[in-house]
């Protein structure tokens with residue numbers, strides 16, 4: 001506090017104590033005749049991450065945000081926000097209530113409330129459109145995207161950007177504006193600049209938000225609140241903002257999205273049965289990495305590594321594959337660099353046919369064909385070639401990581417790093433901790449995932465790990481529903497209505513039906529013993545659906561062959577159309593097996609597909625293959641297109657009510673006694689017996705703790 005200036009540091013979030021502190025300090029500064037201007041800055045070089053999300057679940061205490069910001073804006077002394085590192089959510093709304101804003105060049109700004117199922121309800125939906133105009137405000141508020149200080153300057157959100165000390169720059173600005181009129185700086189006084197085609201702009205945004213997050217309420221409410229800024233005076237717009245927020249605030253969607261926020265952070269806090277944890281195990285530094293195999297997965301992994309500043313040696317076995325891999329990787333890097341206006345870091349990757357080139361790398365990620373014998377030969381070779389302390393990682397999507405480790409000279413340095421296609425886009429990384437993976441190895445893989453921008457989830461070593469183990473049963477249900485009378489488009493529509501980005505049959509067509517076909521062949525489910533004309537509907541003591549195998553035999557492999565569960569314009573075509581040939585194929589199939597088709601409701605589709613996921617999730621917890629239900633949910637949200645506003649299969653089961661899930665599974669199992677996965681898991685029964693405790697307590701109900709994690 002000096003004679004002319006009052007500086008008040010904030011902590012990261014606007015908790016009740018922080019709001020109280022700001023309210024009192026600003027009031028004092030306004031009253032103190034020696035103070036001519038005020039600068040608001042953050043603690044530890046961070047301006048503000050917004051309202052304290054943890055407080056949302058409790059009763060409101062402390063001064064509310066809206067009047068606090070209003071008092072700042074209405075003050076008779078200039079208030080300048082010094083934005084270092086970030087101004088997000090309520091933090092940006094606070095800055096918008098200040099008369100001037102200075103940002104550090106590296107700061108990020110945004111209104112991410114929509115990602116928490118909310119809207120910027122501290123005047124953000126009313127002040128921002130008045131400052132930037134409708135289209136820019138709609139974009140920021142409905143997507144929640146963070147923008148750079150430079151973009152904020154272009155949009156007029158900040159007045160100055162500095163490479164130096166933002167607080168000093170703010171002080172300088174504050175002193176230079178003392179005595180200037182403040183009315184023009186109060187955003188709530190501004191008229192909202194309107195685009196020529198206001199209706200057209202809103203219609204287009206609504207189409208976009210509905211496409212991006214089907215069934216999500218918050219983006220639609222955000223657009224409505226911005227519309228109020230276009231059509232109503234500030235105070236009425238604020239009322240509309242509050243009403244919309246009240247609807248969202250208590251919704252299941254907001255609870256689910258806020259759960260995801262914390263679950264995502266909790267997933268990084270892994271621990272192993274031997275006591276090793278995220279906070280007591282040091283990761284190794286990774287400067288150079290090898291990638292083996294430049295198929296779809298290897299290419300994406302190589303791109304991720306290079307983009308994270310890691311030098312890559314990419315290895316293929318034949319010149320032709322190497323060439324096409326090189327072209328694809330370079331193309332991806334060049335397109336990305338162009339989009340970001342930087343030079344593509346092509347010098348950071350070398351392409352070779354020789355494994356010998358891997359001798360100096362810190363870590364290798366193997367991404368060859370999903371074949372145990374092939375992978376074993378690669379790992380044995382890596383043992384010979386790589387330096388003794390190099391980590392060996394496999395991108396297998398379900399094979400035994402420990403079996404691979406056993407052919408190496410360093411089982412503790414072997415770990416699974418399961419990326420999801422396309423690997424440079426998808427956020428999930430399953431880190432498979434083999435029984436012999438060392439804490440340092442797990443820590444390195446988890447930290448590397450974070451550096452690559454992934455959500456890393458530690459999982460145990462069982463067939464399919466967490467994600468694909470559950471996916472198999474989900475897919476099985478979808479196939480059984482076809483046998484019983486549903487069509488692929490009916491199943492997909494029900495799942496898309498539920499919120500999945502794509503229905504399961506569209507996903508299967510996209511991934512290629514031959515992948516599962518190969519896996520089933522390797523598992524002995526298809527083979528010489530199976531009559532190709534009349535395959536049995538029972539294998540290995542349980543119901544089996546040969547429909548996808550029959551489709552593959554017809555050459556219907558999905559999008560890539562122009563035909564799968566749907567019809568496409570051409571091989572590689574994207575637009576899925578229902579195919580009358582599939583409808584007759586299903587009718588013939590039912591006739592052949594004497595199945596009378598019945599009417600299947602949307603409710604049955606969703607319950608069977610979704611509850612079976614949760615049921616297997618409970619088994620995964622019992623088996624100790626995932627440390628917590630939150631981890632399972634993050635696998636599904638970030639790797640399998642699960643609608644984020646439904647929290648994840650385990651959260652959804654808790655929301656629906658465990659007793660209901662149990663009762664519905666029992667019902668479907670009674671109808672289908674030959675589908676063992678519809679039989680409720682022991683843990684689900686036990687939790688219902690214990691009156692459905694909250695998710696944090698589920699672990700206490702696992703009888704024999706046999707954690708692999």
Ligand SMILES: CCC[C@H](O)CC(=O)SCCNC(=O)CCNC(=O)[C@H](O)C(C)(C)COP(=O)([O-])OP(=O)([O-])OC[C@H]1O[C@@H](n2cnc3c(N)ncnc32)[C@H](O)[C@@H]1OP(=O)([O-])[O-]
Nearest residue numbers: 013049050051052053054088089090112119120121122265
């Ligand atoms: C009236 C309505 C007003 C308003 O419109 C509503 C809002 O503002 S809604 C809010 C709008 N704002 C947002 O949506 C911003 C949400 N936050 C973020 O995007 C990132 O956390 C941030 C960029 C701030 C820092 O990233 P980073 O450096 O990678 O660090 P990190 O991510 O690992 O977080 C570190 C620790 O801080 C915790 N924590 C963080 N933020 C909050 C919070 N707001 N609250 C509570 N806690 C929060 C986080 O859980 C973690 O805790 P722990 O126990 O150590 O695991």
